[in-house]
Amino acid sequence: MDYKVKIKSKDEIGQLAIAFNRMTESLKKQNKNIIKKTKELEEAKSKDEAVLASIGDAVIACDKKGKVMIFNNMAEEISGFSIKEVINGHYSKYLKFVIEETGKPSPDFIAKAIKSGKKTKTADHTLIIRKNGQKIPVEDSASPIQNKKGNIIGCVIVFRDVTQRRKIDKMKTEFVSLASHQLKTPLTVISWLVEMLNKGKVGKIAGKQKEYLTDVYHSTQRMIKLVNDLLNVSRLETGILRIQPELTQFEKIIQNVIKSRKALINKKQCKVIFKKPKKKLAPILLDKSLIKQAVNNLLTNAIRYSGPGKCQVTIKLEKRAKDYLLTIADKGIGIPKDEEQYVFEKFFRADNAQKLEAEGTGLGLYISKMIIESSGGKIWFQSKENKGTTFSISIPLSGMKEKKGEEVLVGEKK
Amino acid sequence: MAKKILIIDDELLVQKVLTDKLQEQGFEIISALDGEEGLKMIENKKPDLILLDIIMPKLDGTSVLKKLKENPETNRIPVLIFTNLSDKETLAISLKFGGVEYLTKADHTLDDIVEKVKEKLGP
Numbered sequence: 001m002d003y004k005v006k007i008k009s010k011d012e013i014g015q016l017a018i019a020f021n022r023m024t025e026s027l028k029k030q031n032k033n034i035i036k037k038t039k040e041l042e043e044a045k046s047k048d049e050a051v052l053a054s055i056g057d058a059v060i061a062c063d064k065k066g067k068v069m070i071f072n073n074m075a076e077e078i079s080g081f082s083i084k085e086v087i088n089g090h091y092s093k094y095l096k097f098v099i100e101e102t103g104k105p106s107p108d109f110i111a112k113a114i115k116s117g118k119k120t121k122t123a124d125h126t127l128i129i130r131k132n133g134q135k136i137p138v139e140d141s142a143s144p145i146q147n148k149k150g151n152i153i154g155c156v157i158v159f160r161d162v163t164q165r166r167k168i169d170k171m172k173t174e175f176v177s178l179a180s181h182q183l184k185t186p187l188t189v190i191s192w193l194v195e196m197l198n199k200g201k202v203g204k205i206a207g208k209q210k211e212y213l214t215d216v217y218h219s220t221q222r223m224i225k226l227v228n229d230l231l232n233v234s235r236l237e238t239g240i241l242r243i244q245p246e247l248t249q250f251e252k253i254i255q256n257v258i259k260s261r262k263a264l265i266n267k268k269q270c271k272v273i274f275k276k277p278k279k280k281l282a283p284i285l286l287d288k289s290l291i292k293q294a295v296n297n298l299l300t301n302a303i304r305y306s307g308p309g310k311c312q313v314t315i316k317l318e319k320r321a322k323d324y325l326l327t328i329a330d331k332g333i334g335i336p337k338d339e340e341q342y343v344f345e346k347f348f349r350a351d352n353a354q355k356l357e358a359e360g361t362g363l364g365l366y367i368s369k370m371i372i373e374s375s376g377g378k379i380w381f382q383s384k385e386n387k388g389t390t391f392s393i394s395i396p397l398s399g400m401k402e403k404k405g406e407e408v409l410v411g412e413k414k
Numbered sequence: 415m416a417k418k419i420l421i422i423d424d425e426l427l428v429q430k431v432l433t434d435k436l437q438e439q440g441f442e443i444i445s446a447l448d449g450e451e452g453l454k455m456i457e458n459k460k461p462d463l464i465l466l467d468i469i470m471p472k473l474d475g476t477s478v479l480k481k482l483k484e485n486p487e488t489n490r491i492p493v494l495i496f497t498n499l500s501d502k503e504t505l506a507i508s509l510k511f512g513g514v515e516y517l518t519k520a521d522h523t524l525d526d527i528v529e530k531v532k533e534k535l536g537p
Contacts, residue, residue, distance in 0.1 A: 181498055184520045185425055186427075188428070188498070191523075192432075192523075192524050195524050196435065224521075228520070228521075410518065
């Protein structure tokens with residue numbers, strides 16, 4: 001481009017030469033510009049790369065076909081693979097996730113994100129298998145990358161090592177478990193001593209004394225119930241709970257639960273209607289103690305959160321094409337719309353529920369949800385404030401899923 | 415003659431309430447505060463029923479149970495495991511040996527316990 005044509009003539013060839021020279025000039029300028037822009041781009045790129053490299057979470061990007069394009073430092077550290085090994089290879093060769101409890105590969109959430117165009121997350125208790133075979137607990141998500149036209153051109157995967165958090169969670173759970181056990185002995189003794197006093201065998205208990213002692217007894221029972229609930233939560237959360245289904249008559253379980261709540265039903269003058277399936281069900285696989293606990297929590301709520309004088313609960317059990325559906329409908333105070341999303345959260349109690357009933361731990365629904373979901377079923381509700389709530393449980397036709405574990409729920413009387 | 419019940423529990427207050435309640439029901443009560451002492455009493459005093467706690471100093475309930483089951487002179491004595499644990503291990507122990515049952519303390523009233531004791535002792 002440094003070549004310049006010497007112009008001698010003013011004829012056509014001369015004019016052409018002038019045009020040629022101008023063109024060379026402009027090309028020269030453009031070239032300079034390109035070099036400058038490239039330099040700028042490179043700087044920006046290395047800045048982006050530096051940012052990407054320094055992110056405390058593993059960041060991986062792949063194209064639509066799953067070919068790895070970006071693999072940052074943390075990704076190298078957690079997975080044990082170097083960027084050189086993985087770049088341009090398929091992510092599934094290097095990113096292997098398994099479910100902690102079963103050791104089986106977890107569902108491919110990356111493929112799902114690319115296919116569905118929606119952000120996906122791995123289930124809880126996911127482990128990544130490192131290059132050296134070591135397993136690390138991780139938490140991750142995959143988000144599809146879309147171009148301006150909205151087409152999916154790839155996927156970005158972010159995950160982090162949660163070993164430390166797990167340790168803290170475990171300590172927390174163990175603490176709750178220990179504290180609960182230690183609390184139970186003195187609570188038991190109080191409750192027994194009050195029982196002795198109230199019987200009047202160690203001296204006559206009159207009027208107010210009896211009333212107060214009964215109050216002490218009930219408060220102690222409440223504390224024991226709370227401790228049991230906390231223990232159960234810690235057992236459910238650590239995944240050590242055993243699910244042991246056996247062939248059971250579902251209708252009978254529900255009748256038993258209703259019977260066990262007789263005192264509460266009478267106290268609230270509640271009308272409880274049980275609509276059984278038209279045809280008697282064949283026995284199905286249920287963990288008796290767990291399903292009882294789950295149904296009991298729903299029934300108790302339905303009764304307790306019915307306004308005074310209008311307590312009516314309808315329980316309906318039916319067999320559908322793919323599952324058994326149990327619904328428990330009340331005409332109670334309902335769940336405020338803006339609080340619906342928190343209903344299954346641990347320790348949550350809706351405002352109106354707290355106003356109506358001071359007692360309550362906010363653990364019942366959480367426990368029910370954990371029980372139902374960890375055994376393969378579903379739980380949900382529909383509610384209208386001041387009109388009532390309907391909770392539904394569905395259990396697959398195959399029944400509750402068995403799970404090996406060390407512990408059973410506490411507080412289940414014979 | 416009154417039936418003899420041995421309570422092995424390291425909690426003094428648990429001992430006290432259970433003793434009072436069961437004496438009131440006409441039983442003879444002897445007690446030990448740890449597994450070692452308990453085992454000696456089992457061998458020397460031959461109780462008709464043992465209420466056995468699990469977590470105890472010196473010798474825990476599981477070991478006491480194993481030892482008394484190994485001894486032909488004591489292996490027929492009925493045992494009520496009496497604990498606030500309710501895990502697999504305790505359940506497994508109670509199922510492994512004949513004549514052994516398992517109760518969680520906090521979930522039973524004294525009347526429940528008396529009933530259970532009478533049931534275990536038989537007529």
